[in-house]
Amino acid sequence: MSAKALIDHVKEATGAVEREEVTPQGQVALHVTPANWHVVAEHLRRCPRCNFSMFNWLSAVDMEDDGFEVIAHLYSASSLQAVNLKTMVPREGGSVPTLTGLWRGASFHERECWEMFGIDFAGHPHLVKLLLAEPFVGNPLRKEFVLMTREAKEWPGAKEPE
Amino acid sequence: MGVVDKVNLPQPVKFVFNWGRKYSLWVMNFGLACCAIELIAASTSRHDFMRLGVIPVAHGPRQADLLVVAGTLTDKMAPALKRVWDQMPEPKYCISFGSCSNCGGPFWDSYSVTKGVDQIVPVDVYVPGCPPRPEALLEGIIRLQTQIADESLKERFERQRREAIVVGGPVGPVDLSNR
Amino acid sequence: MAGREGAGVAVSDPTMLPGGPGEGIALDVAGSSRFATEEMILNIGPQHPSTHGVLRMVITLDGELIIDAEPVIGYMHRGFEKMAEVRDYRQIIALVNRHDWLSAFGNELGVVLGVEALMEIEVPERAQWIRTLLAEWNRVLNHLMFMGSFGLELGAMTPMFYAFREREEIQGLLEAATGGRMHFTYNRIGGLKEDLPRGFLKESSRLAKVVRHRLGDYEGLLLGNEIFKKRTVGIGKLPAAVALEYGCTGPILQAAGVAEDSRKTEPYLKYSEVDFEVPVGENGDSFDRFWVLYRRIEESLKIVEQCHDKIPAGPIMPGKMPKNIKPPEGWIYSRTENSLGETGYYIVSRGGKEPWRMKMRTPSFSNVSMIPYLLRGVLVPDLISVLGSVFFVVGDVDR
Numbered sequence: 133m134s135a136k137a138l139i140d141h142v143k144e145a146t147g148a149v150e151r152e153e154v155t156p157q158g159q160v161a162l163h164v165t166p167a168n169w170h171v172v173a174e175h176l177r178r179c180p181r182c183n184f185s186m187f188n189w190l191s192a193v194d195m196e197d198d199g200f201e202v203i204a205h206l207y208s209a210s211s212l213q214a215v216n217l218k219t220m221v222p223r224e225g226g227s228v229p230t231l232t233g234l235w236r237g238a239s240f241h242e243r244e245c246w247e248m249f250g251i252d253f254a255g256h257p258h259l260v261k262l263l264l265a266e267p268f269v270g271n272p273l274r275k276e277f278v279l280m281t282r283e284a285k286e287w288p289g290a291k292e293p294e
Numbered sequence: 295m296g297v298v299d300k301v302n303l304p305q306p307v308k309f310v311f312n313w314g315r316k317y318s319l320w321v322m323n324f325g326l327a328c329c330a331i332e333l334i335a336a337s338t339s340r341h342d343f344m345r346l347g348v349i350p351v352a353h354g355p356r357q358a359d360l361l362v363v364a365g366t367l368t369d370k371m372a373p374a375l376k377r378v379w380d381q382m383p384e385p386k387y388c389i390s391f392g393s394c395s396n397c398g399g400p401f402w403d404s405y406s407v408t409k410g411v412d413q414i415v416p417v418d419v420y421v422p423g424c425p426p427r428p429e430a431l432l433e434g435i436i437r438l439q440t441q442i443a444d445e446s447l448k449e450r451f452e453r454q455r456r457e458a459i460v461v462g463g464p465v466g467p468v469d470l471s472n473r
Numbered sequence: 474m475a476g477r478e479g480a481g482v483a484v485s486d487p488t489m490l491p492g493g494p495g496e497g498i499a500l501d502v503a504g505s506s507r508f509a510t511e512e513m514i515l516n517i518g519p520q521h522p523s524t525h526g527v528l529r530m531v532i533t534l535d536g537e538l539i540i541d542a543e544p545v546i547g548y549m550h551r552g553f554e555k556m557a558e559v560r561d562y563r564q565i566i567a568l569v570n571r572h573d574w575l576s577a578f579g580n581e582l583g584v585v586l587g588v589e590a591l592m593e594i595e596v597p598e599r600a601q602w603i604r605t606l607l608a609e610w611n612r613v614l615n616h617l618m619f620m621g622s623f624g625l626e627l628g629a630m631t632p633m634f635y636a637f638r639e640r641e642e643i644q645g646l647l648e649a650a651t652g653g654r655m656h657f658t659y660n661r662i663g664g665l666k667e668d669l670p671r672g673f674l675k676e677s678s679r680l681a682k683v684v685r686h687r688l689g690d691y692e693g694l695l696l697g698n699e700i701f702k703k704r705t706v707g708i709g710k711l712p713a714a715v716a717l718e719y720g721c722t723g724p725i726l727q728a729a730g731v732a733e734d735s736r737k738t739e740p741y742l743k744y745s746e747v748d749f750e751v752p753v754g755e756n757g758d759s760f761d762r763f764w765v766l767y768r769r770i771e772e773s774l775k776i777v778e779q780c781h782d783k784i785p786a787g788p789i790m791p792g793k794m795p796k797n798i799k800p801p802e803g804w805i806y807s808r809t810e811n812s813l814g815e816t817g818y819y820i821v822s823r824g825g826k827e828p829w830r831m832k833m834r835t836p837s838f839s840n841v842s843m844i845p846y847l848l849r850g851v852l853v854p855d856l857i858s859v860l861g862s863v864f865f866v867v868g869d870v871d872r
Contacts, residue, residue, distance in 0.1 A: 157590050157805055186717040189834045193821055203819070205806060205834070209717060209731055212738045216806070237719035240842040248554075263547035263871055264406065265370035272405050272555050281403040282559060324520060326527055327549060327868055328574035328655060331618070338637035371527055371548040374519050400568060403559070404552040425655055 133181070133211060135160045142182070146175050161203075161216040169202075169219050170229040176206055176215065177234045184208045184215065187235035190242060192249045194275045199223050200249055204231065204238075227252040248273040298447050308446070315359075316442040317347035319387070319435070322358035324378065326365025329392035329425045333364045336428035346435050355381040360438075361415070362431075366394035366401060367408045379415045384454050385447065389434050390417045393424045400424065510535055519548045525622065526867035528841070532848070532856070539856060542848040544841055550871040557831040562588055562662055562798045565831070569818075570656040572835060573869040575618050577653075578611040579811035581660040583818045584831075586741055587807030588662050591800040591822060599787040600664035605743045606677070606780040607647065607659065608809075609773040613684065614643050615812035616770045619864050620691050623763060626861040627704055632694050639684055646680055649673060662798050664790035674781050681777050688770060696767060705759035709847045709859035712757060719846070720839035723814025724769065724864060728754035728761040735810035747779045759862035766864065797826045806834075813837055813864055833872055837865035 133141065135154050139162065143149045148168035153161040164172050176184040184206035192200045204217040221228060230253045231238040242253040243262040250271040253259060261268070270277050303311065321343075325333050336343050337350050344350075348360065355361075355378045367375060379388070390411050393399035398409030411417060418441060421434040518529035527548035533541040553572055557565050562584070569584050570577040582604065589596060621636030644654045650669050651659040659666050695701050711721075716729040726733055734751040736744040752768035754761030800822040808817035814836025821830040840863050847859050 155803060155805065156593075159806060185714065187720045188815075189720065189817070189819075189832070189839075191819070191832045193830045193832075203832075205817075205819070209733050214806070235718045235720075236715075236846075237839055237842055240838065261547070263550040265368075265547070268369075268406070272552060277405075277555075279403045279405060279555065279559065281409075287403075323522070328571060330526065331574065331655065335637060335641065338641075339634050340638070340641045366549065366551055368548060368550055370550065371519060374527075374548075378520060400571065401551045401556065404556055406550050406552050427654065 133213065138182070138213065138215065142172065142175065145179065146172050148172050159214070159216065161218050163218050163220075166219050166221055166226075166228050169217075170231070170234075173204065173206075173217060173231055173234055176217070182208065183210050184213075185210075187231070187237040187241075188214070190231070190238060190245060192245050192251060192273075194249070194273065195220070196275060200226055200251055202228050202245070202251060221251055225252075226250075227254050229253070230255040232256060247271065250274065300448060302446060302448055309443075311447065312443050312445060315385070316439040319346075319348045319360040319438075320358045321348050321350050321360045321362055322355050322378065322382065323350055324361055324363045324375065326363070326367065326371070327392075327394065329364035329394070332425040332428055333362060333391060333431065336431045341428040341432060343432055343435060346432065346439070348435055355379075356383065358382055359386050361386065361388045362391050363388065363395045363411045363415070364391040366399065367411050367414070368406050369408055370406065372408050372414050375411070376414050385450050387418045387438055387442070388415050389419045389421060389431075389438060391421045391431060391434070392426055393422055396420045396422060512540065519545075525861075525865065528865075528867055528870070530844075530856075530860075534853065537853045539848050539851050539853065542845045542856075544844050546841060546867075546870050548871065549867045551868075553833060553872040554831060557828060557833075559827060561826040562800075562828070565828070566660060566662075567656075567658045569833070570658060571868065572833065572872050573615075573811060573813060573816065573837070573866050574655065575615040575866055576611050576812040577656050578607050578647075578659065579809060580816060581657070582608060582742075583807055583809045583811070583816050584820070585660045585662055586809065587805050587818050587820045588798065588800055590807060591803060591805050591820065592662075592798070594663050595791055596664055597788050597791055598785050600789040601742050602780055602784040603665060603669060603789070604660065605747070606777060606784070607650070607657075608742070609776045609780070610643060610647060610677075611657075612773045612812045613770050613777075614640055614647075616766050616773075617643075619766055620695070620770075623861045624695055624701075626857050627701060629694065629698075629701070632691060635687070635690055635694075639687060642680055643684070646673075646676055649676070661790065661794070663794045664788075668789050674784070678778065678781050681774050681781075685771070685774050688767070688774075691767060696764065702760060704855070704858050705763065705862065707756070707758050707760075708855050709759045709851065709862060710757050711843070711847060715846060716757070716843065719843040721814070721836075721843055722839065723810070723812070723836050724762055724765045725814065725840055725843075727752060728765045729757035730754060735808055735815055739808070741809060743780075743783075744776075746783070747776045749773075749776050759858050762862045762864070799824055799826050808834070811836065813866065813869065814840065835869040835872060837867070837869035838872075840865050841870050 139152045148164055148171055149162050151163040176182045186207040186209055188205040188207050190204045192202045195201050199220050199222045202219050207214045242256050245251055246253055246259055247261050247264055248271055390396050395411040398407055401407040419434045419438045421430050423430050513534045515532050515534055519527040529545040531543045532539050565584055566581050569580045573580055617636045617639050621633040624632035648654050650673055651657040711729045713729040713731045716726050732751050732753045737751055749772045752765050754765050802822060802824050804821045806817055806819045808815050817834035819832040820828050823829040844863055851859060
């Protein structure tokens, strides 16, 4: 299906797509609310026309005051199409339902997102640290987490022509 | 060990002892990251550090006397490195291979990298590069062998005993005064 | 969960069971009524000669049978994504070489293609062909390493030395062009750092013939070897649907029967103008994964030989590029078929010279998450064979 056809189909089938986005390079993003996260994801997984059987990755982007944008990238090996499912959660206490019931591969990605950003994934069976050491405190990928070495010592190559 | 570590050996005996030790270093491969590939390349046919006497026996740290830390050491991995180092019997040597293990390397500003393996273990030879060529490892081993040739075992053991008491050793301060 | 109740051991992550959460497996736990067996938790790693680097596995054993396996990763986590936010795009090319350290050129390509697409830069023809050529040589380098190391884990020492003999020659070739044996840093936004040295193509075609001729050694030593076959055929079967769920890509997915290869489905560079096949396995077991790797080397050499004839003369950069690259605001997900699978970079730009966010999608991360599924019900000696056949590089897993 073309990008437009896919967007129209999902909008019609779920009625939960808040906003859609197609970049100049032709990549598709569907924005939903956290409450509808699982509903739309389930449709994309189960519907035989969409058939997004491959879970590619899940992560988040720090949008500062607007919160965190959680992105799940799904791929369909049959229709060779990719879609980015996006939602916005607040900085403190943000929570998104887990996708591990639909794709088992979401487990590792959600754990990493949780430890890097502090976003809760409701219903995840094993939400513990994945990449960081046990005693590590903080969520590194938040913008307020600064790299201390750079603060303590200025990088000598920083004086560059603008 | 008895006499050897308490007495300054006379030159001919010292020469023979050190010559035997420097040409039979058994290496514990602590290959962590990209430098591990160059370490393996140094052990295969073209560069071959086996001709220097360094045998990549992987039976475990208990039978090794040279530790080559090749690659980035992260804070999560550091306790494992300390454990392996402590399991090695003295006299033991350490080569830090690559700029990540020398000083943190390209990840100098990371939140999870130990900036330099010498924070955990005492290093004898630093081999710079990212990754260093296998020939650089051969040079590092030869430098280490030169160091060993000039070494007095008494001073070596005294230094390691001092470090064991100060650092705390594997299980806390150990009283070595009666050994 | 049927069969697990008597064991009385909680499963660490039920999503990792075949069948998914809520479903169980009917596993016949060995042990007679007179001889009660207890489960043992064995820790493998993080420093262990047979895992490719610092991967730790915590396995629950009943005798020699693995009941549960949990990979503990993060021992090589260096924080690439955070570091990318404070580096400009030229520095990121040098940084990103180092996560999948066996296929550095392919890593660079992903970033560079993403930024070029965002900025709508037209890369000259010559640069695109040279990139294709070097990317394929890099793929051969990567696969040769696994040819050697997989054999080594199963006890065959000779293929290791043969593989490194080939690798040394190819590394010498790439060093002549890029200056590096492993971390090339040859790509630039818009093209390449500098043109190929004189005599490169002649040497490259000679080497392609030599490597192709020597590939027969691996076939004889490993693929046709009875011991190798006994240890890998039928072990570690991965069905296609499960592989897709976990996000596996690359040789693992192709061995499971899915012909998903970004070079064919979403061609980038000059892959649409060269003729090659994507080898697809039948059973999805360890032997098939290894066989797919072997066939991929052959196909890569085919592409390399075709590139030799087709590289046009011309510039390698589209004019003078600014020193500080500032892509317009927006986001892009650029993916390439790297040696181990699909390597993707999700780059969010806010107009600055550093990216606002760069998410790295690495193939080994997804491949390793699938290991517990493969290891259920496998014996400990087969653990080595299965773990070795899931080709991963720990830097790629942890970033």
